[in-house]
Amino acid sequence: MREVNVVIDGKRVTVPEGYFIIQAAREVGIDIPALCYDPNLEVVGACRLCLVEIEGSRKLQTACSTKVRDGMVIHTESDRVVSSRKEILQLLLDNHPNDCLTCQKAGECLLQEYAYRYDVKFREHYGARRPSYVDTTSPYILKDDSKCILCGKCVRTCSQVQDRRVLSFGGRGFDTRIVIDADFNFDKSSCVSCNRCVTVCPVGALVDKRLLNKGRSWEYHKREVKCKVCEYGCSFEILSKDGRNVAVRAKEANGGRPLCLKGRLTTEFLYVDDPDKPYIKGEEGFIEATWKDALGLKDLLDKLLAHEEEEMGVEYNG
Amino acid sequence: MVRITINGVEYQVEDDITILEACNRLDIPIPTLCHDERLNPYGACRLCLVELKGKNKLEASCTTKVRDGMEVETHSDKVVRTRREILDLLFSNHPEDCLTCEKSGDCKLQDYCYEYGVEKGSYLGEKRDYSIDDSNHFYTYDPNKCILCGKCVRVCDQLQGTSAIGFENRGFKTKVSTPFDMGLAKSTCVSCGNCVAACPVGALLPKRKIRYRAWEVKKVKTTCSYCGVGCQMYLLVKGNQVVGVEPAEGKPNNGLLCVKGRFGYSFINHTDRLKTPLIKRNGKFEEASWEEVYDLIVSKIKESKAKYGPNSLAGLTSARCTNEENYLFQKMFRALIGTNNVDHCARL
Amino acid sequence: MTNSIEEVLDNDAMFVIGSNTTENHPVIGTFMKQAIRRGTKLIVADPRRIELADYADVFLQIKPGTNIALINGMIHVIIENKLYDRDFVDKHTENFEELKKVVKDYTPELAAEICGVDKEDIIKAARIYAEAERAGIYYAMGITQHTTGTHSVMSLSNLSLICGNIGKEGAGINPLRGQNNVQGACDMGGLPTDLPGYQKVFKDEAREKFERVWKVKLPSKVGLTVPEILDEAEKGKIKFLYIMGENPMVSDPDINHVKKALTSLDFLIVQDIFLTETAELADVVLPAASFAEKDGTFTNTERRVQRIRKAIEPVGAAKADWQILTDLMVRLGHDKKYSHPSEIMDEIRSVTPSYRGISYDRIEVEGIQWPCTYMKHPGTKYLHREGIARGKGLLMAVDHRDSAEVPDSEYPFILTTGRLLYQYHTRTMTGRVDGLNKLAPESFVEINDATANKLNISNGDKVRLTTRRGSIITTARVTEIVDEGVVFMPFHYTEGAVNYLTNTKLDEHAKIPELKVAAVKIEKVGS
Incomplete structure (x- = not known):
């Protein structure tokens, strides 16, 4: 494979042709912020947070969808880049509830991480906000539309599995939201509670409901285990607090398997000290x-x- | 010993202790924002309220002593409701910035709001709007985040013995301040940071060269490398950098540190650190490999020994190095070089 | 320390002499202030009006170099008034009559005159100390850095013995050690006379024991101390010097002499975490790991052996000192290659009786205080519980002697030195912390306002200080902290380093230089 040389923030890096800038940057330890990018998913360039400045190019380019070219000189944290990121984050926060105080996702939330990194805070405004619709019908997944940033990762990961494709975008413009089947709630939908969507959601819009009120992300000791239900062994995380295993959550599918509820519940039953009742x-x-x-x-x-x-x-x- | 019933279970506990102390020893969790075992009980935050059978009023468990036959409920509906109300009141007068607050993840107010399900302050009245005191080189005081638990004031007074800070004004306007509100830099403050360590919320925060969230750092317990007191402390580590220090409880320092131990850590990752062996050639240092310098040193040791005898060699070991290193150093000189010319700066 | 730090809170009276505790051992300073709140009486003796003086029941602002006169004066009062512990003296001490004879001359009047204090204060101090049920003495380098340092320590020992203030909780003699592991470095045989555990190199029995374990013949001739090494280096007798983690180019007296000594060597190795003033002179510099980058133990001033733990990887190619030493030792024919400091500790335990019960497992949660002589031994909170180490406490009658240098018409002031809260030793570490340098940016000299007035010096003026060794320029700080006739400088700084001025004269026993007293001349620069 042909290789290309690029300079990112003054660091020279050689990567195979075809790499996106975001991948090349990670090779030299430069973390370009991105909410919608996931190396396992189709690239969509939706969140615009990964914008970078390329010398010779007037417009800022998305690092997740721009391929490296030989001799490219890239700046990932220039004043221009930073100010556009701040603006994007500010707009996202304007349409996001200010409840990190108790939000289940706090500590693992990318929006929170980037807001801290770029020092962007919630502000008072009188504009419209996304309506707060919370789907509580599933014992496994809590979906809170008010926290959704429409990165679409959940839709993409769900559609990777042939017979699922439960989630999709619905509505347009400001009213856009993620819908389940023909806008059903989880309980009446075709969702199989595999929690793929939960594993990729960067914010608190889709959370594992069985973790609710069990503790904060930073309190847990985390340990990764392989599922024992089938030979592919998807990854799960055992969360323990004060020496007790309190919950299990899906981490990553393995070997082309899609993740499944049975695997998660089996792992939970095997490891968790006092598991909640299961539901069918x-x-x-x-x-x-x-x-x-x-x-x-x-x-x-x-x-x-x-x-x-x-x-x-x-x-x-x- | 007295017999008391807590949440329906009977226990034998020592007399002359408070309900809170009894519960702590029995591992029954009671929330508190103002209590510190090292300080006199204060009863300011009221979060540790418990219900006593036969009493209509809830009592603060940190200031109420156990009595024989006492029946205590630590989490009755009434207690939980009251705690929720207290937290609601506190958070109603608190900035809503857990998103970026440096204390987030290590904040008692946040912990208890989560535990008691207080998602936001429901009292929409006036909030405080004071300026932040950032005159101290190592930490800032933000009165707007202060919950007036008074731990900082009491630690500074009762433990540190400096009494640089106190309460000023009354009621809604109460705040922690230095005399005449001149700021920490102009007070008698000695920058020990023991107030910062005691603060349960984000009111007193260390200034950070490298920013980090509480959940990003690993804490490694160690011994301070400055004076001979040997204070126990935690190094806060993010990546391969030490980004902060926190005091450890227990002997010998009882959770206290001084300005050097607490804030004098930035030398560790300083750019001036020696990173490679150096050999001086023609009056100038040149970078060298470990093998090169080892070979050179060994040959010089052998040469000096052969030409002038072992007592022409000497070594200064170090009061800054570990016991193990000092042991090896003197062993090397005595056993392998053959001289007792080993000393260190104990006298300086 | 004979006692534990926590026992500060158990003292009925504290006698703090030659220690600016709140600045140099700040956390012990806080315990002292806590004790005072609980009713502990405090006696402070120091040439400077240090913070603790404000809390003292008696503050004795003595002239530098007069410790023995003061202590003898106190002992005089105690014996005259029969305030000593007769029972303890009879049972546990020797030589009381001799002591009585010597201190007879040290009437409060005479002591007061030598020390430059009020005689009533000496009487009051003596009473407070002797009448307390449990009295602790706390001292530091204000006692030891004198040509009479060893004698000063002996007189403190006399004071505590005649009052029976030893071998019990909350009463004893407590030197506060300046560096994190100066106690450990001594314990481990970092001394020219001592193998680990203070086993003497000149005693056949001790040496043979180590020869068995180390499987090698050991030298019996006592080695040289730091000042002697430097002297011999200047004379060309020492050819090779290996300095690990020290910076004599700032810390040692008479820097011109130190420089001459170090540059006379054939070969100088300096192993440190920064390119120090001393490392600049080296032929080879070895980059060491900082305390955050390695495992090991430090022994604190109360003899507590505590862990340090590796938190990060060493920067660059730096290596932990123990690794460097292991590498070199293997090349010099050592039969063992240690792979972790705990293995070294296991060897230390096998040869050091006071550390025999100390292993990494045992000190994982909390450090243990030596002596700890077997694996179930809980450690020793305070020493001499079972009686004095040598059987009976020997009272050593000593006389006051003038410092090696006293003021005269040419050098009319006494220069004394010390440390600041915001800096540490030679500043290799604190000099690289911004906030600390803002609080204590540069060298200065404290001059009493009356003296300053006479010399026409104002606060902030540049002044030249000259002694028989050298001359430096620094900034005047006009203050009432020091008396007329005495000036004080912190020794931390390279620019305006006070150790160009200090005296190399040594205490003949402990070989400690007289850093606390030099005769000095002061001039305003540009006048």
Whole structure:
């Protein structure tokens, strides 16, 4: 593969042709802020936060969608770049609730991280705000439209799985929002609660509801484990606090697998000290279930127990 | 010992301790913003209120002593409701800037608001609007974030013994201040930062050369490298840089530090640090590899020893280095070079 | 320290002499102030009106170099008034009669005259000290950096012994050590006379023990001290010098002499974290890791062995001192290559009785105070509980002696030196912290306002100070902190370094230079 040389913030770097500027920058430890960029997803250039200045180019360019060219000289934190980032962040904050005090995402929120980095604060204004619509119908995912920044990562990750494609953009302009199927709530939708969308959401718009009120992101000790349900072994994170495992959350799909609820619940059941009740989705929405049913082990366990009783003379009560 | 019932469970606890102390020892969490074990009980924040059977009024657990037969509820509906109300009142007069506040992630007010579900202040009245005192070289005081728990004032007075700060005005206008409101730099403040360490919120904050969020840093417990007191402290580490210091509880310093230990850490990652071995050639230093300097040193040791005897060599070990290093240094001179010419600056 | 830092709070009376505690051991200073609030009485003796003087029941602003006269005067009062602990003296001390004889001459009147203080204050101080149930003495280099330093320590020991203020909680003699690990460096044998654990190099038994463990023949001849090494280097007798983490070009007396000594060497190695004034003169400079970049232990002033922990990787190609030493030792034929400081500590334990029970596992949460002689030993909060180390406390009667240099018509003032809260030692570290340098930016000299007036010097004027060793220019700070006839300079600074002026005369026993007293001449620059 041909390689190209570029200079980013005075650092020389050689990368394969075809690299985007954002990737090349990461090679030399330069972190260009981006809300909508994810190396595993299709590039859309939606958030505009990754704008950089390229010598010889009048307009600022998005680092996530501009490929490196030999001899390119790039500035990622020039005054012009910084001031445009500040403006973008300010506009995002203007349409975002000021509740980092208790927001579940605080400490892991990219909007918060970049606002801190560029010292942008909430301001008072009398303009319109995104309506606060919170979908609480799922026991697994909490969707809060008022916090959504429309980066579209959730839509893209959902659509990567052939038979899912649950999430999509709905409405236009200021009214644009993420909708579930034909604008249903989670309980009546085709969503399978795999939580792919939760793993990519950069803000608090989609959060794992089973983590709610269990603690702040910075209180947890985090440990990554591989799922044991199938041989692909998606990554999950065990969250513990004060020496107790309190929750499990999806981290990353593996080997082309899509992540699944069964894997997550199994991991939760295996590791969490005092897991919440599981739920299964029926016609009328989510209903509380036994772990045996939720993990799909009913047939297996029944047969296994019957077998043991017969063969070994072991008696089980109930 | 007395018998008391807490949340329906009976315990035997020492007498002459407060309900809060009893709960702390029994691992029953009670929220408090103004309590510090090292200080006299104060009862200012009222967050530690508990319900006592037979009493209509809630009592502050930090100032109420246990009595035999006492029945305590630490989280009854009434208690929780009251705590929520207190937090609501506090946050109603607090800037809503957890987004970028340096204390976020390490803030008691934030912790308790989360725990008690206080999402915002519901009292929409006047908020304080004071200027920030940034006259001190190492920290700032923002009266607008102050919850008036008085910990800083009491630490400065009772523990540090400096009494540089106190309360000024009354009621809504109360604030922590220096005499005549001249600012910390013009006060008797010695920049120890012990007030900063005690502040539960973002009112007293260290100035940061390298900015960081509380959740980005790793804390490593160590011993201060300045004087011989050997204060225990935590280095706050972000990436491969030390970005701050916090005092550790326990012996010998009991959570206190001085200005050097607390704020004198920026030499660690200073650009002047020696980063490579140097050999002087023709009066000028040239960079060299470790192998080169080791070979040179070993040959010089052998040469001096052969020509002039072992007592022509000497070494100054260091009161700044560890025990292990001092041990090796004297062992090298005594056992491998063969001289007792080893000393250090204990006398200076 | 014979006692623990926390025992400051248990004192009924404190006698702080030659220690500006709130600036140089600030956290111990806060404990002292806490103790005073609880009713502890305080006696302060210092040539400067230091912060603690404001809290003192008696403040004795003594002339530099008169510690022994003061202490003898106090002992005189205590014996005359029968305030001493007769029972303790009988059971636990020797030589009381001799002491009694010597201090007989030190009437409060005479002591007051030598020290330049009020005799009533000496009497009051003696009473406070002797009448306290538990009295602690706290001292630092104001006691030791004199040609009479060892004798001054002996007189403090006399004072504490006759009052039975030793071997109990909250009473004892407490030298406050200046550097983070000066205690440990001594414990580990960083002394020309001592192997680790103060086992003497000239004692066959001790040496043989180390020879067995180290599997090598050891020299029995006592080595040279720092001042002697420098003298011998200047004479061309010392050819090779290896300096690890020290900066004698700022810290040692008579810098012109130090420079001559270091430049006379065949080969000088300096191992440090910065290119110090001393490193500039080296043939080879080795970049060391800072305390944040390595594991190890420091031993604090109360003998507590505590961990330091590696928080970050060493900068650049720097290496921890123990790694550098290990590398060199292997090349010099050492049979062991240590891979972690805990292994070195295990070896230390095996040869040092007072550290025998100290391992990394045991000090993970909280440090242990030596002596700690076996693995279950809890450590030692205060010394001499089971009686005095040598059996009976030997009272050493000593006389006051003038400092090596006293003011005369040519050099009419006494120059004394010390440290500031906002700087540390030779400033290699604090000199690189902006805020600290704003608070204490440059060298200065404190001059009493009456003296300044006589010399027509105003606050902020540039003044030239000259002694028999050298001359420097610094800034005058006109103040009442020092008495007439005494001037004070901090020694931290390279520009206007006071150690160009200080006297190299040593205490004959401890070889400590008399940094606290030099005769000096002062002139306003440009007049």
